[in-house]
Amino acid sequence: MSAIPYSTAAEPWVLPSRGRVAMLSLIIGESAxxxxxxxxxxxxxxxxxxxxxxxxxxxxxxxxxxCLLSSSITIWLAERQIEHGRMKAFTAWWALTMVxxxxxxxxxxxxxxxxxxxxxxxxxxNLFGTTFYSLVGLHATHVVVGLCMLSLVxxxxxxxxxxAAHSERIQVLALYWHFVDGVWVVVFTVVYILGR
Amino acid sequence: MADQSVPIxxxxxxxxxxxxxxxxxLEWLHGWVVTVDHKRLGMxxxxxxxxxxxxxxxxAIAIRIQLAVPHNHFLSPELYNEMFTMHGTTMVFLVGMxxxxxxxxxxxxxxxxxRDMAFPRLNAFSFWMSAFGGLLLYYSFIGGFxxxxxxxAPDVGWWAYAPLTARAFxxxxxxxxxxLALIVMGFGTLGSAINMIATxxxxxxxxxxxxxMPLFVWLMLxxxxxxxxxxxxxxxxxxxxxxxRYLGGHFFDTQAGGSATIWMHFFWIFGxxxxxxxxxxxxxxxxxxxxxxxxKAIFGYPAMVAATVGIAFVSLxxxxxxxxxxxxxxxxxxxxxxxxxxxxxxxGIKIFxxxxxxxxxxxxxxxxxxxxLAFVFQFLIAGLTGIMLAVAPxxxxxxxxxxxxxxxxxxxxxxxxxxLFAGIYYWYPKATGRMLSETLGKWHFWLFLIGFHVTFDTMxxxxxxxMPRSIYTYEPNRGWNDLNLIIxxxxxxxxxAVLIFAWNLVQSYFRGKEAGNDPWDAWTxxxxxxxxxxxxxxxxxxxxxxxxxxxxxxxxxxPDWKYEQ
Numbered sequence: 001m002s003a004i005p006y007s008t009a010a011e012p013w014v015l016p017s018r019g020r021v022a023m024l025s026l027i028i029g030e031s032a033x034x035x036x037x038x039x040x041x042x043x044x045x046x047x048x049x050x051x052x053x054x055x056x057x058x059x060x061x062x063x064x065x066x067c068l069l070s071s072s073i074t075i076w077l078a079e080r081q082i083e084h085g086r087m088k089a090f091t092a093w094w095a096l097t098m099v100x101x102x103x104x105x106x107x108x109x110x111x112x113x114x115x116x117x118x119x120x121x122x123x124x125x126n127l128f129g130t131t132f133y134s135l136v137g138l139h140a141t142h143v144v145v146g147l148c149m150l151s152l153v154x155x156x157x158x159x160x161x162x163x164a165a166h167s168e169r170i171q172v173l174a175l176y177w178h179f180v181d182g183v184w185v186v187v188f189t190v191v192y193i194l195g196r
Numbered sequence: 197m198a199d200q201s202v203p204i205x206x207x208x209x210x211x212x213x214x215x216x217x218x219x220x221x222l223e224w225l226h227g228w229v230v231t232v233d234h235k236r237l238g239m240x241x242x243x244x245x246x247x248x249x250x251x252x253x254x255x256a257i258a259i260r261i262q263l264a265v266p267h268n269h270f271l272s273p274e275l276y277n278e279m280f281t282m283h284g285t286t287m288v289f290l291v292g293m294x295x296x297x298x299x300x301x302x303x304x305x306x307x308x309x310x311r312d313m314a315f316p317r318l319n320a321f322s323f324w325m326s327a328f329g330g331l332l333l334y335y336s337f338i339g340g341f342x343x344x345x346x347x348x349a350p351d352v353g354w355w356a357y358a359p360l361t362a363r364a365f366x367x368x369x370x371x372x373x374x375x376l377a378l379i380v381m382g383f384g385t386l387g388s389a390i391n392m393i394a395t396x397x398x399x400x401x402x403x404x405x406x407x408x409m410p411l412f413v414w415l416m417l418x419x420x421x422x423x424x425x426x427x428x429x430x431x432x433x434x435x436x437x438x439x440x441r442y443l444g445g446h447f448f449d450t451q452a453g454g455s456a457t458i459w460m461h462f463f464w465i466f467g468x469x470x471x472x473x474x475x476x477x478x479x480x481x482x483x484x485x486x487x488x489x490x491x492k493a494i495f496g497y498p499a500m501v502a503a504t505v506g507i508a509f510v511s512l513x514x515x516x517x518x519x520x521x522x523x524x525x526x527x528x529x530x531x532x533x534x535x536x537x538x539x540x541x542x543x544g545i546k547i548f549x550x551x552x553x554x555x556x557x558x559x560x561x562x563x564x565x566x567x568x569l570a571f572v573f574q575f576l577i578a579g580l581t582g583i584m585l586a587v588a589p590x591x592x593x594x595x596x597x598x599x600x601x602x603x604x605x606x607x608x609x610x611x612x613x614x615x616l617f618a619g620i621y622y623w624y625p626k627a628t629g630r631m632l633s634e635t636l637g638k639w640h641f642w643l644f645l646i647g648f649h650v651t652f653d654t655m656x657x658x659x660x661x662x663m664p665r666s667i668y669t670y671e672p673n674r675g676w677n678d679l680n681l682i683i684x685x686x687x688x689x690x691x692x693a694v695l696i697f698a699w700n701l702v703q704s705y706f707r708g709k710e711a712g713n714d715p716w717d718a719w720t721x722x723x724x725x726x727x728x729x730x731x732x733x734x735x736x737x738x739x740x741x742x743x744x745x746x747x748x749x750x751x752x753x754x755p756d757w758k759y760e761q
Contacts, residue, residue: 018314018398025390029424036432036462040447049453124444127453134439134447 019172027179030142034183037138038190041131045195048126054196057119064107065188068143071100072181075174085164091157097177098150101143108140132191139187142180149173232316233731237323238302239627242620244327245294249613250698251334252286255279257691260651264684266672276668277351278370282333284354285374287608288470289381290330295616296477297323297388300416302627304392306722306729307410309401309738314394318387325384329377336373350374353666355467356437358448358459363441372441375434382431389423392416401721402739407501408760410720410743411494414501415480419473422508426473430466433459457522464515472511475607476504478615479546482568485618486550488718489565490557493744493756496549503542503549510538520591529588536586543579547572562716563637567618570645574610578603581656596666599659605652617644617697624701625715629727630708636700643693650686654679719744 045054078093112133115121123133153173156162162170219227228236259279262271271279301319305312313319336349348370352360361371396417400409409417437459439445446452448459487494494500516524516532524532550572559565581603585591594600617640624632658679663670670676714723721738722729724746742748742756 013402015398015400018394021397022315022390022394025393025421025424026386028421029386029390029428032425032428033432036429036465037436040436040458040462043455043458044453047453123439127446130439130445130447130454134436134445138435 017168017172019169020175023172023175027175030179031183034138034186037131037135038186041135041190041195044127044131048128050126052119052121052125052128054128054132054191057115057121058192058196059111060192060196061107061111061188064104064111065184067100067107068104068181068184071097071104072178074100075177079167079171079174082162082164082167082170087157087162087164090162091154094150094154094157098147098154101147101150101177105140105143105147108136135187136191139180139183142183146177146180150177230320232312232320234301234305234313234316234319235627235729235731237319238298238300240323240327241294241298241301244330245291245298245616246698246701248286248290248294248330249616250694252283252291253691253694255283255286257687259283260684260687262668263670263680265681266670266674266677268669271668273668274348274351277353277666278349280666281350281353281374285333285350285378288354288474289378290333292474292608292612293381293385294326296416296419296474297326297385297392299412299477299481299619299623300392300420301388303623303722304395304413304416305399306626306725306733307413307720308396308399308404309721309734309740310395310399311733313391314399315391318391322384322387322391325387326381327384329379329381329384332373332380333377336370336377339369339373355463356459357463358437358454358456359450361437361441361459362449372438375437375441379431379434379438382427382434385423385427386431389420389427392420393424396420401734401737404740407498408740408743411483411497411500412477412480415476415483415504418504418508419476422469422473422476422511425512426466426469429462430470433462433466436462457519460519460522461516464518468515468518469508469511471604471607472507474612476507478571478612479504481615481619481622482550482571484718484720485564485568485615485622486553486572488622488716489560489562489568490554491560492553492557493719493747494549495552495555496545497743499545500549503545506542507539510535510542514539517586517591520588521595533586533588537583540579540583543575547576547579562621563632563634563641564618564622564716566638566641567614567621570641571611571614571618574606574614574648578606578610581606594659596664597659598655598663598665601665602652602655602659605655609648609652614644614648617641620701622716623722624704625708625711626722626727626729628705628708629711630704631711631715632704632708633700636696636704640693640697640700643696644690647686647689647691647693650689651683652686654683654686658683714746719746721745724749 074093075097078090078097081087081090081093121129121132123129150173153162153170228240231237231240258271259276262268262276262279301313304310333350348368350356350370350373352366352371352374356371356374359365396409396413436445436447440447440449446454448454448456450456483494483500514532514536516528517536520529520532554569581599585594585600585603621632621637624630658676661675661679663674663676663680670680711727713726715727716723721734721740724738725733738745740748742760744756748755748757
């Protein structure tokens with residue numbers, strides 16, 4: 001125990017941004033949800049009592065994956081633009097991010113359409129169907145939620161309501177999008193590489 | 197040199213004098229429904245918890261009346277199953293989770309010198325989500341057609357093991373109400389936890405470093421972090437259960453290769469840390485109450501913080517000690533035996549620190565202190581039976597017996613409910629401006645203490661004698677008759693004590709002694725503002741220089757910041 005008194009008056013009092021803290025907390029919580037679904041998927045690999053199996057019906061969605069992962073880069077470029085107040089460029093990169101996200105969703109939709117109508121795999125068919133649609137569907141749900149928030153920002157920025165002053169909020173939102181992309185890497189590895 | 201003479205802003209009452217306006221009842225009600233004020237939401241959480249502690253308590257009394265004598269017909273077997281399921285679910289989710297966020301919401305911003313929580317609207321959203329979840333759960337009594345086609349509440353136990361929850365074995369909607377209610381409450385809880393973390397990390401007043409935060413705030417921070425990774429697995433498992441029940445999935449369907457064991461894992465990955473989620477805020481309350489009523493600063497503050505974080509980490513790796521009897525490998529068993537015993541170290545540190553705080557103190561035996569002291573000793577016993585049950589062979593003998601029931605009620609009641617009461621007696625004056633009656637408080641304490649020990653001490657023995665949990669009646673020749681009657685009598689004594697408490701809450705609100713700002717001569721920031729605090733909390737932003745800012749203010753000749761690191 002030292003008896004040296006000291007003053008905090010001179011030092012600036014800086015605390016972490018509440019938005020970032022909250023988003024990181026949300027991401028930790030969401031990661032736990034995904035972990036449980038991933039564990040269930042891995043645990044049930046090869047335990048289905050009937051077909052179809054992943055080897056028979058799953059194609060690796062390379063184009064989709066490239067789209068989703070590059071959207072992380074485009075949203076990062078958008079973040080850089082808004083920091084410097086270049087709103088036109090920001091809107092352009094932001095819109096491109098959304099397009100890439102939508103392409104990914106459409107790709108997933110086509111994949112599911114093929115699985116359901118051509119291969120006859122539904123959530124009810126076997127354990128593979130149950131775990132596959134749940135895990136990929138959980139991720140797709142997050143993409144949908146992300147796209148809803150991205151489109152709100154796009155509407156606001158097209159109507160001129162987003163300025164450089166909102167750069168921190170935009171970055172907090174972008175954190176979520178990076179998370180959605182990061183989770184896809186895990187889902188992709190588990191479903192299309194390990195499980196196939 | 198620090199300028200310790202800077203007054204703590206809230207100590208000045210700058211409330212502009214204005215005439216009392218009398219609002220109509222509708223306006224008053226509307227004000228409470230649309231509120232985003234952390235104090236009002238905290239009160240709503242507390243009222244919610246107290247209402248449901250009465251409901252859950254009534255369910256417990258019904259269970260005990262049924263078990264008081266063998267071959268009793270007070271409850272039908274079906275209703276008995278519903279009662280213990282609803283009792284467990286209510287007490288954990290509608291009382292436990294609500295009380296911790298009630299105290300947290302009300303106290304954390306005040307203790308760290310903030311205007312409100314980090315996200316006031318998220319706060320309101322979280323509360324109403326949780327409230328809606330509770331209504332959903334209880335609506336099942338009228339809306340959930342269950343077994344035998346009658347109106348039915350969930351009857352699958354609060355752990356809801358597969359495959360009992362499958363469509364084939366739990367037809368109707370009772371189980372769906374249970375799953376959906378828990379999903380909805382899970383989102384409310386997650387929102388509140390995120391809010392709490394952001395508040396504690398980002399809104400502290402000037403000078404309040406992490407190592408100067410009141411221990412209650414530390415505990416709420418750690419609990420909220422734990423909730424992030426604890427409640428979410430439950431939500432995930434409930435989503436899987438709902439997929440199984442509604443979309444014909446096979447997660448827990450053993451007929452299609454699914455596993456019933458994996459539900460147990462998922463449930464206890466949530467379920468065990470959940471116990472720590474509930475008990476850590478209780479530790480926080482004890483860590484505020486015990487120093488103030490011992491007139492000493494808390495002993496070993498850094499060790500208390502470290503022990504808290506330690507408990508949170510260890511708690512994530514002990515879940516399968518609920519599953520020793522399912523036949524894990526010996527490696528699995530050994531791992532969970534050892535990790536569970538590890539919990540004893542940080543909790544032991546805490547018990548030593550509380551005792552060291554009391555040691556040599558000038559103890560004031562007010563009601564909050566009585567509850568907190570009883571907690572320390574009961575928690576010790578609960579910890580010891582916990583170590584016994586952590587030994588796998590011992591657990592094989594006593595698993596699912598009343599010994600286990602006695603053990604976890606010693607934590608849930610002996611530690612959590614006792615501190616819930618301690619916290620209410622301690623902070624009620626702050627929230628309402630009135631003291632709770634000490635006379636009624638003492639009656640409440642002694643009756644509850646006696647009832648608690650009569651019930652739960654005896655339960656250990658009936659457990660040793662082999663009485664299993666979740667049975668609706670038993671044969672008269674098992675040697676359990678007298679003990680069960682004693683347990684039931686203790687339950688009724690506790691019920692009377694809780695009714696005295698409820699009466700105390702109501703009558704003190706109208707006729708209690710005026711409390712003033714600081715009735716306990718305490719040291720944390722919430723006592724520097726008027727009781728009840730104004731909507732804006734602090735008239736000017738406070739600045740702190742030590743862990744006990746009010747001590748510094750009251751004793752400028754001997755402030756804490758001279759001694760603290």
